[in-house]
Amino acid sequence: MKHKDYYNDQYIQVFSEKLAFVMPNFNSELFAQNLIGKLDDKELFARFDSIVDAMLQSMGDDYSKNVQAFFHLLGPELKEAKGMFNFGWWLWPVSRYVERYGNENWELSLSFLKELTKRFTGEYAIRPLLKEHGAEVMEELIIWTKDKNVHVRRLASEGVRIRLPWSQKLFVALDEFDKYSTILTNLKDDPEKFVQKSVGNNLNDLYKEAPEKAKIIIAQWEKTGHSKAQEWIIKHGMRNQD
Secondary structure, eight states: OOGGGGSSHHHHHHHHHHHHHHOTTOOHHHHHHHHTTSSTTSOHHHHHHHHHHHHHHHHOSOHHHHHHHHGGGOOSOOOSOOOTTTSOGGGHHHHHHHHHHGGGGHHHHHHHHHHHTTTSOOTTTTHHHHHHSHHHHHHHHHHHTTOSOHHHHHHHHHTTOTTOTTSOOOOHHHHTHHHHHHHHHHHTTOSOHHHHHHHHHHHHHHHHHOHHHHHHHHHHHHTTOOOHHHHHHHHHHTTTOO
């Protein structure tokens, strides 16, 4: 099954029930009317946006109130360190809603994404927050690098990538380089491959845009010795270098 086909009429019915459970005033009938039978000809992100548009009509436009309800929607945390395509697909329209409107209350959005990423990815939804409030969000991500939850640590890295797949380039890594360097440095010895891969991909992205800055980070790391994690991250980050 293609990714887009997951978001079909059956999904809409189940998702509507979940939303109605945490939002007593949610208009399930209108939600279904706007979506049932109307997604088949749309690609993946067009389906997300259609769902988000229907959500807006059915739950109202009070962003903060809606996100507060979403906290109760999430369910149990993931117990394993695995990628975003293993679990949590049903939450992507929620993430898309935050991606589109999160700057209406960026601090609440950031708090929500810390919880969302324990169930599904927040790597796309966090990028508009970084674009508008780069310094403040990066300060919080530095704290996240020390979190006990592997998904939170991974989002601290993955969200700030310059060249995140399926996303526009984001240059907060260059605009807030000292904070960016701190994030990667705090994670350079992370024991989880899930995090290591993200840090390595950050370095790889950085080499493509500002290789001298990637070399600065690696040179600083080399002054403090070599862990196996760090060596793997550097090798992964330099995989496209001659």
